[in-house]
Amino acid sequence: MDQQEAFRNSVKAIYKGFVVMFLFIGIVSIVIAYALMDPEGDLFGTGVSEAYTSVPKVDDDLVVNGVHVQTGLLDGEGLMTVVNNCTNCHSAKLVIQNRMNKERWAATIDWMQRTQNLGDLGANEEIIINYLVTNYPPQKAGRRRNRTAIDWYELEK
Amino acid sequence: MQRRNFIKKTALSSITALLGAEIVFGEVMPLGYNPLGLQDPDPFQLFSKDKEMVVLNDKPWNMEARAHLLNEKVTTNPYMFIRNNGIIPENIDVANWTVTFEGESVNAPKTYTLAELKTKFQQYTYQLTLECGGNGRSEFDPPAKGNQWTIGAVSCAKWTGVRLKDVLADVGIKNNAVYVGYHAADTHLSGDPNKEPISRGVPMAKAYQDETLLAFQMNGEDIPLAHGYPLRLVAGGWPASASGKWIKGISVRNKVHDGTKMTGTAYRVPCEAVAPGEKVKDEDMCIIESMPVKSLITSPKSGAMIDLGKTLTIQGHAWAGELAVAKMEYSIDFGATWNPCGVEAPANRLAWQHFTTAVSFPKKGYYEIWVRATDTQGVSQPMLLPGWNPKGYLNNACHRIAVKVK
Numbered sequence: 001m002d003q004q005e006a007f008r009n010s011v012k013a014i015y016k017g018f019v020v021m022f023l024f025i026g027i028v029s030i031v032i033a034y035a036l037m038d039p040e041g042d043l044f045g046t047g048v049s050e051a052y053t054s055v056p057k058v059d060d061d062l063v064v065n066g067v068h069v070q071t072g073l074l075d076g077e078g079l080m081t082v083v084n085n086c087t088n089c090h091s092a093k094l095v096i097q098n099r100m101n102k103e104r105w106a107a108t109i110d111w112m113q114r115t116q117n118l119g120d121l122g123a124n125e126e127i128i129i130n131y132l133v134t135n136y137p138p139q140k141a142g143r144r145r146n147r148t149a150i151d152w153y154e155l156e157k
Numbered sequence: 158m159q160r161r162n163f164i165k166k167t168a169l170s171s172i173t174a175l176l177g178a179e180i181v182f183g184e185v186m187p188l189g190y191n192p193l194g195l196q197d198p199d200p201f202q203l204f205s206k207d208k209e210m211v212v213l214n215d216k217p218w219n220m221e222a223r224a225h226l227l228n229e230k231v232t233t234n235p236y237m238f239i240r241n242n243g244i245i246p247e248n249i250d251v252a253n254w255t256v257t258f259e260g261e262s263v264n265a266p267k268t269y270t271l272a273e274l275k276t277k278f279q280q281y282t283y284q285l286t287l288e289c290g291g292n293g294r295s296e297f298d299p300p301a302k303g304n305q306w307t308i309g310a311v312s313c314a315k316w317t318g319v320r321l322k323d324v325l326a327d328v329g330i331k332n333n334a335v336y337v338g339y340h341a342a343d344t345h346l347s348g349d350p351n352k353e354p355i356s357r358g359v360p361m362a363k364a365y366q367d368e369t370l371l372a373f374q375m376n377g378e379d380i381p382l383a384h385g386y387p388l389r390l391v392a393g394g395w396p397a398s399a400s401g402k403w404i405k406g407i408s409v410r411n412k413v414h415d416g417t418k419m420t421g422t423a424y425r426v427p428c429e430a431v432a433p434g435e436k437v438k439d440e441d442m443c444i445i446e447s448m449p450v451k452s453l454i455t456s457p458k459s460g461a462m463i464d465l466g467k468t469l470t471i472q473g474h475a476w477a478g479e480l481a482v483a484k485m486e487y488s489i490d491f492g493a494t495w496n497p498c499g500v501e502a503p504a505n506r507l508a509w510q511h512f513t514t515a516v517s518f519p520k521k522g523y524y525e526i527w528v529r530a531t532d533t534q535g536v537s538q539p540m541l542l543p544g545w546n547p548k549g550y551l552n553n554a555c556h557r558i559a560v561k562v563k
Contacts, residue, residue: 090216094304144541147559150460151458153461153462
């Protein structure tokens with residue numbers, strides 16, 4: 001082992017020491033930061049913290065009372081195809097608000113493909129359009145609707 | 158609890174950013190822990206909005222007021238509608254914020270810092286009505302595509318800034334200028350950096366109006382982030398989409414600006430009226446300029462029950478795009494008879510006007526109070542939906558509230 005080799009080894013040892021030290025400091029800082037931020041103070045507790053359990057991880061396809069919990073879309077044939085293809089760029093709320101016939105839902109998809117970077121949907125397109133026109137068809141509104149869902153209250157005197 | 162998580166995550170991410178230890182932290186996080194906090198926050202908290210505001214869309218953010226929330230003479234942030242087309246910009250660096258004037262009709266491109274705009278030009282404050290072109294869309298039949306606004310996509314705040322015309326004069330504009338178009342810092346929903354979510358504008362005549370501002374304050378404070386912080390173009394009386402948020406650039410064009418949502422059917426109506434549901438070619442669609450005459454009863458909230466013999470005081474606002482409101486009326490018999498209702502002068506041009514009157518009822522029963530504004534050219538609001546158009550713009554049909562007299 002010549003002197004150069006010995007020097008290289010000591011450099012390596014120092015380097016390793018530094019790496020270990022920085023990792024240690026880093027981890028300790030994070031643990032302290034985490035403990036400070038942890039509102040339940042049960043970082044080292046056994047149970048799962050309340051914070052995690054209180055944000056239930058909803059199943060992607062969970063449907064309750066005919067409504068897809070994660071998005072609010074109505075349950076129906078093609079639901080998950082719509083969820084997977086339509087809610088990446090925009091909210092499902094944009095779908096739910098709208099009412100269109102088959103032709104106009106198709107035109108809307110076409111518009112997104114032409115101008116909004118939506119790719120080819122292949123066989124899914126028909127599934128999506130059928131879902132949309134079945135669950136979100138146009139509703140007759142006439143020239144002016146009645147006032148509905150009036151929240152009656154006593155006006156203060 | 159979600160809020161607490163949100164705060165916790167925000168604080169933690171700041172700490173991880175400080176430590177530069179994002180990956181290590183990622184390992185500390187429990188498996189299956191979905192850090193959605195920043196993507197799924199409480200919008201009322203996030204944007205300081207009243208809990209009674211209605212969220213129409215969360216990607217992009219769109220939120221509207223309800224009539225009774227708009228009773229203030231000067232709209233404050235909690236009740237101001239949000240209409241966003243893209244993703245709100247993050248990490249705004251105000252100290253280095255610039256706005257660049259370019260396009261075919263500038264003598265030479267010129268860039269100003271925010272500080273330069275504020276110090277170099279005189280500042281003005283105007284109360285300006287901003288209404289979404291699609292406000293009222295939800296009532297059209299056949300339904301029109303887009304956010305289904307009811308009545309709450311309108312506001313009238315005080316905007317402070319410099320006149321666009323003063324800055325244009327300083328830039329130096331060729332006499333072939335036709336239109337100004339804005340460019341902003343928001344990002345397209347698809348994430349494509351080459352796409353602008355929206356880039357609209359106004360003709361030179363509107364750009365040169367005294368009230369057309371490059372604004373940096375709303376109601377005397379920094380503009381809230383969702384409303385365009387730190388710099389917004391404000392062109393009152395026109396579809397609010399002409400009032401671009403997060404302004405980074407102005408193109409002075411020698412033709413009608415052709416940015417995103419200037420072309421096709423966006424913010425356009427048929428040049429010639431069509432039957433409901435009729436197809437209209439793009440070339441037969443004309444750009445919306447001034448918004449039409451309209452009014453809103455903001456007090457009481459619909460559904461009031463009162464005793465026979467009591468009078469009911471109603472309050473609200475009326476506006477008329479580029480024009481002013483000349484006459485205000487109300488009816489308690491579905492338009493069979495109309496009664497005059499006093500209307501105040503606007504705080505300045507393009508500000509909404511306030512009306513108030515005491516209404517009495519002849520006998521018990523269900524009533525609707527309808528209000529109707531008439532502009533200075535004698536044009537009134539229709540009681541029925543106005544002309545159908547493919548995108549559902551410009552619904553200025555009379556507003557009404559339900560009242561029961563016992």
